[in-house]
Amino acid sequence: MPQNKVIIAGGGLVGSLAACYFAKRGWTVEVYEKRPDPREERNHGKRNLRSINLAISTRGLSAINRLDPEVEKKTLDIVLPMYGRMIHNLDGSLNSQQYSVTGQPINSIDRGRLNEILLDVCESYPNTKIYFEYDTESFDYAKKTVTVKNSKTNEISVASGDLIVGADGAHSTARKYLSFFARTSVEKKYIDHGYCEIEMKSHNADFAMKNDHLHIWPRNTFMLIALPNLDKSFTCTLFMPWSQFEAIETDEDLMAFFKTYFPDSIPLFGEELKKEYFTNPKGALFYVKSSPHHYKGNAVIVGDAAHCTVPFYAQGMNCGFEDIEVLDKLLVEQAAPLIDATDAVACKDVKTNMLTPEQIEAALINYSACRPNDSANMIDLAMHNYIEMRSNVNNLSYRIRHWLEGKLYLVFPKLVIPLYTMVSFTKIPYSKAKKQWIKQTNAIHSLVSFATKTAIFGALFFAFKRYAPTNTLKFPSISEILSIFKK
Ligand code: FAD
Known part of the structure; x- marks a missing residue:
């Protein structure tokens, strides 16, 4: 029986989730990933510039659950729930602020391990093949082909399918090529701040701080944050203006800076602080908004390739996972119009691998009708939350x-x-x-x-009644009172 084939550029978090979904729906799936297989021993511990851990919340978990509740269970087995922010004040005092009045947590998860879970699920489908160390160099969206290069042999080949999915991250080549075909508007903006990750090791085989909170040292124009890891360490991230990074040149500069702004963290980091700060890479922060996200029924971009955000609402991956859930619903709607596509259980066994190009296009038109706007609003909220968190x-x-x-x-x-x-x-x-x-x-x-005006007015009223000589002062009329409220 003929079936649709999808080519996915990028096997990161969003690309691997997309691959799982397409495989489950019966498509033939080929994933091209530029890095080596992260599950192989020899590739362990290679530092990626992106964060070591991240926070997964409802949107991300929902997308995994729709794929398979068992995979969500595996994911939840490796998270550390964080119920609130722990604010570290300058004087060393702590102040806990719950994330939700109903006690819901966001969850710290190891990026690499989550990626590995999804790659394993993806490869458990016989209709899927992941090509590691293949760079997707160029895209011809009219012909639905991708030119790929094997980075070990330098061999160039052309992959073709019924649909191309660009999931190649923030510096996406898939997005660049989309603009040649689909008159894509792209807004990219670097912010004046960068980030550096610093590991806080476990202390006497235990967490150095409470592990059920996301820790924040807000210092108005910059901040340090920390998320717990399963090995009882914390991954801390220092976000601050580049000028401040540049001003720290020596060990002494660094220690003076930490003594002034994060004194309680120094004994928690120990001697490792200097090494971590000076050897770990400093990353730039930028956002990308783009629209539309598709070209005809031939191609679509998802995750950071479509919308890269500053990380202050912990929504980049969550939004990317939501992209895949939405895309799946729209494809299911085309394949099984009588089934409620929002009901994960009802459409569990629906296959979308026999859709016509017109049906795929209809789904992608609906996709571009909502996701660019939603992700652009997510980015606005993340920009706003930076000020909220640090100040x-x-x-x-x-x-x-x-x-x-x-x-x-x-x-x-x-x-x-x-x-x-x-x-x-x-x-x-x-x-x-x-x-x-x-x-x-x-x-x-x-x-x-x-309420404030009423309180002031009430206080004045009682002051008048209590202290004013009754014959000399007149209480204001109703219209005078109303005019106070109109101001
Ligand atoms: P990526 O994870 O970047 O994956 C893209 C993949 O494509 C990579 O594997 C890459 O090797 C591959 N690739 C790139 N180019 C090519 C090519 N030419 N050919 C083949 N393969 C290619 N999000 C959250 O939801 N919660 C958080 O708490 C959070 N914290 C963050 C903290 C920081 C400091 C940063 C920088 C980001 C954070 N994010 C967070 C955002 C999150 O990391 C991204 O949104 C997420 O990684 C996007 O996934 P992706 O698969 O789209 O892109």
Whole structure:
């Protein structure tokens, strides 16, 4: 029986999840990945510039669950739940802020191990082949071909399929070629800050800090964060302006900097701090928004290839995984229009490998109708959250709003949902979450302003009544009072 074939460029987190989905739906799958197989012993421990660990939350887990609840279970077996932020103040005091009033956590997971789980699942399907150490050099989306180069032999060959999926990450070649075919708008912006990862080893075979929190040392224009690992270490990341990185040239500069801003972390890092800081790579931070994400029924870009974000909402991979869940639903809708494509169980056995080019195109048109907008809004939220994490979390007004939103959510869960909850613990589209957040923030501001004015007015009223000589001072009329509120 003929079946559709997909060529996937990139076998990272999103590419490998996409491969699993297409394989499950009966497609012939070929994945081309430029790196060597990360599961082979000889490749262990090679440092990737991307983060060692990352936070997976509802959107990411939902996409894995739809693929197979057993794979989600395997994933959850290797996570460390983080229920809140642990703020490290300059004076060494700690302050825990829960992520969710209902106690939901985000989960720290090892990037490499998650990738390995997905590669294993992908290869468990007989209709899948992963080619490691193959560079996808160029794409002809009209002919549905990809030119690949074996980096060990330098041999060039051409792979062809019914659909090309570009999942080759932030510096995507697939995205570059898409712009030659589909009049793609691309916005790329570097921010003035970079990052450096520093390992905090375990102490006496235990975690150096509480392991059920994401630790943050917010210092207004920069911050240090730490996520726990299963081996009881923490991967810490220092985010700060490049000028600050450049100002630290010697061991003494580094220690003076840490003594001033992160004094409580020095004994936790120990002597390793200097080596880690000076030998580990410093990474640039940028975002990419692009639209559309597809060309006819021939090609689609997903994950960081389509939308690369700054990492401050921990949503890059989560959003990429959601891309694959959405794409699957849209393909299932074409293959089995009578089945509810949002119901993972109902469409468990649906195959999408017999779709016509027109049906694939219809699915991709619907895909580009939602994902570019949603991922662009996710990026906006991540840019906003950088300021929140490094600075606002310390403000009294932020803490009051955070508390108030939480309480209102418990009483009116449909009316007010904290932004963090919408982004991390629901699958509300990012664009809708951003709109709702703006609306409810305005409402809360009006409410707080009304309450403040009422309190001031009440205090004045009682002061008048208590202290003013009754014959000389007149209490304001109703219209005068209303004019105060209009201001
Ligand atoms: P990648 O993971 O970059 O994978 C792309 C793959 O394509 C790679 O394997 C690469 O080798 C391969 N490739 C590239 N070019 C070619 C080519 N020409 N030919 C063949 N193969 C190629 N996201 C979260 O959800 N939560 C977090 O907590 C989080 N923290 C982060 C912290 C930092 C510091 C950073 C930088 C990012 C973080 N992210 C986080 C974002 C997350 O890392 C990315 O969104 C995610 O890795 C995207 O997956 P991807 O598969 O699209 O791209």
